[in-house]
Amino acid sequence: MKLLRENVKFIIVHQSATKKIETSFEKIKKFHLYQGMGNIAYHYFIEASGRLRKGRNESTCGTHTKASQMNSKSLGICLAGEFNNEDPEPTQLKTLASLLNNLLTKYKISKDKVLGHREVYNSATECPGDSLNEWLVSWREQK
Numbered sequence: 611m612k613l614l615r616e617n618v619k620f621i622i623v624h625q626s627a628t629k630k631i632e633t634s635f636e637k638i639k640k641f642h643l644y645q646g647m648g649n650i651a652y653h654y655f656i657e658a659s660g661r662l663r664k665g666r667n668e669s670t671c672g673t674h675t676k677a678s679q680m681n682s683k684s685l686g687i688c689l690a691g692e693f694n695n696e697d698p699e700p701t702q703l704k705t706l707a708s709l710l711n712n713l714l715t716k717y718k719i720s721k722d723k724v725l726g727h728r729e730v731y732n733s734a735t736e737c738p739g740d741s742l743n744e745w746l747v748s749w750r751e752q753k
């Protein structure tokens with residue numbers, strides 16, 4: 611499904627829910643292909659090393675957030691990790707902050723439209739884990 615630029619109103623942040631050190635872009639993509647998603651579910655993926663990997667094209671809907679029909683109005687970013695039990699690497703957060711700033715400018719989105727998956731109305735998930743969601747909350751408060 612096409613995702614028109616003017617329809618991108620939110621950015622949703624996810625965790626892979628697997629130990630960051632054991633998780634690569636290729637591994638998650640393979641898993642999502644196996645599940646029949648046709649591609650990795652996200653537009654961007656940030657590995658434990660902080661390396662940014664490109665998933666879906668930004669002009670294609672993701673399959674990362676069913677709740678509130680978010681897939682048709684958002685981009686999805688996933689960090690390798692299980693953030694109820696481990697913290698994101700500083701280098702992952704550096705990559706995330708810079709990616710978010712670029713996307714906010716490109717799509718003219720304000721910081722309050724960057725949500726953790728669990729913050730999406732009607733979602734029932736732990737994603738993106740406690741420590742990553744706490745980072746998001748404080749990042750949104752920064753000027």
Ligand SMILES: [Zn+2]
Pocket residue numbers: 623624625674727735737738
């Ligand atoms: Zn998620």
